[in-house]
Amino acid sequence: MTHLLHRTTKGSLPIAVGGKGIQIFDSDGRSYIDASGGAAVSCLGHGHPDVIAALHEQLDRIAYAHTGFFSTEAAERLADRLVEDAPAGISHAYLLSGGSEAVEAALKMARQYFVEKGEPRRRHVIARRQSYHGNTLGALATGGNEWRRRQFQPLLIETHHIDPCFAYRHQLPDESDADYAARAAQALEDKILELGSGEVIAFVAETVVGATAGAVPPVADYLKRVRAICDRYGVLLILDEVMCGMGRTGTLHACEQDGVVPDLMTIAKALGGGYQPVGAVLLGQHIFDAFANGSGFFQHGHTYMGHPMAAAAGLAVQEVIRRDHLLDNVKAMGMHLQRRLGERFGNNHHVGDIRGRGLFQAIELVADRGSKEPFDPALKLNVRIKREAMNNGLMVYPMGGTIDGVRGDHVLLAPPFISTSQDIDAIVERLGDAVDAALRAPDLAGRA
Ligand code: PLP
Numbered sequence: 001m002t003h004l005l006h007r008t009t010k011g012s013l014p015i016a017v018g019g020k021g022i023q024i025f026d027s028d029g030r031s032y033i034d035a036s037g038g039a040a041v042s043c044l045g046h047g048h049p050d051v052i053a054a055l056h057e058q059l060d061r062i063a064y065a066h067t068g069f070f071s072t073e074a075a076e077r078l079a080d081r082l083v084e085d086a087p088a089g090i091s092h093a094y095l096l097s098g099g100s101e102a103v104e105a106a107l108k109m110a111r112q113y114f115v116e117k118g119e120p121r122r123r124h125v126i127a128r129r130q131s132y133h134g135n136t137l138g139a140l141a142t143g144g145n146e147w148r149r150r151q152f153q154p155l156l157i158e159t160h161h162i163d164p165c166f167a168y169r170h171q172l173p174d175e176s177d178a179d180y181a182a183r184a185a186q187a188l189e190d191k192i193l194e195l196g197s198g199e200v201i202a203f204v205a206e207t208v209v210g211a212t213a214g215a216v217p218p219v220a221d222y223l224k225r226v227r228a229i230c231d232r233y234g235v236l237l238i239l240d241e242v243m244c245g246m247g248r249t250g251t252l253h254a255c256e257q258d259g260v261v262p263d264l265m266t267i268a269k270a271l272g273g274g275y276q277p278v279g280a281v282l283l284g285q286h287i288f289d290a291f292a293n294g295s296g297f298f299q300h301g302h303t304y305m306g307h308p309m310a311a312a313a314g315l316a317v318q319e320v321i322r323r324d325h326l327l328d329n330v331k332a333m334g335m336h337l338q339r340r341l342g343e344r345f346g347n348n349h350h351v352g353d354i355r356g357r358g359l360f361q362a363i364e365l366v367a368d369r370g371s372k373e374p375f376d377p378a379l380k381l382n383v384r385i386k387r388e389a390m391n392n393g394l395m396v397y398p399m400g401g402t403i404d405g406v407r408g409d410h411v412l413l414a415p416p417f418i419s420t421s422q423d424i425d426a427i428v429e430r431l432g433d434a435v436d437a438a439l440r441a442p443d444l445a446g447r448a
Contacts, residue, residue: 014026014027014028015027018046018047019045019046020047021045021418022034022035022045022046022419024046031393032395033395033423033426034046034395035395035396035413035415035427035430035431036395036396036412037269037414037415039211039269039397039414040211040244040269040397040414041269041274042273042274042416043246043247043248043269043326044273044317044321044326044416044417044418045418048275048317048320050316050320051273051275051316053316054313054315054316054319055276055309055313055316058308058309058312063309064308065308067301067305071306072308074311074312074315075095075306075307077311077315078093078312078318079092079093079095081318082267082280083282086282087256087261088261089261089284090282090285091283091284092285093280094109094280094283095278095279095280095306095307095314096280096281096302097277097278097302097304097305098268098277098279099133099134099139099242099243099268099269099279100136100139101134102242102266102267102279103134103204103242103266104136105281106204106240106281107202107204107238108138108300109264109281109283109298110125110201110263110264111123112291112298113287113291114201116291116293117290117294119198119234121199122199123199123201124159124160124195124196124201125159125160125204126160126162126188126192126195126200126202126203126235127142127143127159127161127203127204128161128164128205129146129161129162129163129164129404130144130145130166130212130403130405131144131145131204131205131212131240132145132206132210133206133240133242134242137152137155137157138157140156141156141157142204144161144164144212145401145405146401146404146405147401147405160191162187162190162191163187164184164209164213164216165180165184165216165219165222166209166213167216167219168352168355168364169403170184171219177219177220178221181220181222182225185222185225185226185229188229188230189229189233192229192233197233200235201236202236202237202238202264203229203230203237204238205223205237205239206239206243207223207239207244207253207254207255207258208244208254208356208360210242210244210360210412211243211397211399212399212401213410214355214363214364214410214412216355216362217249217355217356218258222258223258223259226260227260236264236287237260237264238265238266239262239264239266240265241254241266242266242269243269243414244360245267245270245271246270246318247321247326247330247358247417248330248358248360248414249330249334249358249360250327250331250357250359251358253265253267254357261284262284264281264282264283266279266282267279267280267282270317270417271314271318272310272313272314273317275313275316275317276307276313276314277310278310278311278314280314321417326417327417329418330358330359330417331358333415333417333419333420333424334356334359334360334361336421336424337359337361337415338356338361341428344429344431344432345432349368350365350369350435351364351369352364352365352372359413359414359415359416360412360413360414361412362410362412362413363435364409364410365381365409365435374402374403374408374409375409375444377400377401377407379443381438382398382400382409382411383400384444385398385409385434387438388434388438389430389431389434391434392430392433392434393430394427396412397411397412397413397414398411398412411431411435413427415427
């Protein structure tokens with residue numbers, strides 16, 4: 001009996017009572033390797049002593065001070081740190097409590113930017129299908145996750161969606177990466193021209209698509225082309241790095257690897273590693289200047305924005321990542337993970353694609369490798385894999401609807417940055433067993 005409205009009203013969940021390193025322990029004494037960091041959150045694993053000490057210290061000083069009255073040392077220092085480490089041009093940070101809040105704020109910053117600049121006609125937001133930007137109404141409207149949007153459609157603001165850059169599903173057999181990148185980016189220019197070039201506020205995209213399509217990196221110079229198109233029409237580029245950012249792909253920001261600087265960037269998850277709920281918008285100097293030289297404020301705010309405990313957690317997590325050179329480990333372990341996934345699943349004719357960047361990798365499951373035909377969604381293969389993995393002491397992040405919100409299954413992996421090669425080997429071994437067990441079910445055999 002529970003009084004919590006859980007994510008599902010069916011079944012019951014184990015009670016997590018502890019965590020250490022890459023493991024979580026439940027009240028029945030079982031342990032689970034956290035190979036997904038929950039939802040790509042726990043970048044330092046669980047129970048990190050330095051983060052815990054920093055939180056104790058902050059709590060002893062001050063737990064909360066409203067941002068309408070005070071700034072705090074923790075928030076100031078986190079903002080300094082984020083700007084110091086950000087791509088050139090990013091000048092300020094706006095601190096929030098999570099990813100959806102960051103996306104909402106970024107959308108409103110983008111709109112207010114044009115109001116301040118005397119371009120109030122700009123009102124359209126363009127994003128991509130098979131994306132996720134959060135569950136609050138503005139973020140949900142921006143996302144292109146059909147399954148999440150469907151029943152709330154009447155409440156959603158109008159937004160516009162183009163195809164993602166998703167090589168496994170959309171690149172043509174004889175098309176080069178460069179040609180595909182050009183074609184995928186052209187969809188943005190076409191959409192801007194269709195809506196009216198002076199009417200578009202922003203293009204929003206996950207640098208590496210996360211949960212909805214499963215660790216899908218852009219191809220070739222796709223993002224550079226997108227940046228150029230945005231510049232051509234004065235459209236702001238908002239990169240959502242809530243899931244793929246803050247080191248997950250081996251560089252602090254995933255877009256560093258694409259040589260692109262957004263006007264606004266959203267971050268969360270690995271920013272605080274789950275030690276506190278924290279997210280942020282990183283904004284370019286031109287956005288700040290528009291507010292500073294215009295109305296003098298950004299018309300937004302939340303009670304818990306810039307929360308000192310959240311800021312202290314973010315700062316402590318980022319200090320550990322820098323001090324312990326963990327981005328080097330993400331790069332090395334990311335390559336090891338990709339290699340091990342290739343060895344374990346490369347010959348599995350139900351694994352159509354292995355993809356990702358750094359410690360952000362996914363496998364996509366198919367009924368038939370040649371045709372890329374997915375399994376019948378009614379079979380809920382992704383749910384079965386999650387169940388088998390949990391029974392096997394492994395947390396992974398499987399999802400359905402990889403292709404169009406309904407069809408397709410993938411499993412996302414986002415292990416902690418502290419993972420060792422032995423940890424990665426154990427993750428791949430347990431995942432292999434879980435996938436094999438799920439595929440062995442009698443009703444799955446032969447049903448595409
Ligand atoms: N944006 C992306 C890319 C995400 O992956 C998520 C969450 O998974 C969000 C936004 C929303 O973040 P939150 O769940 O912290 O509100």
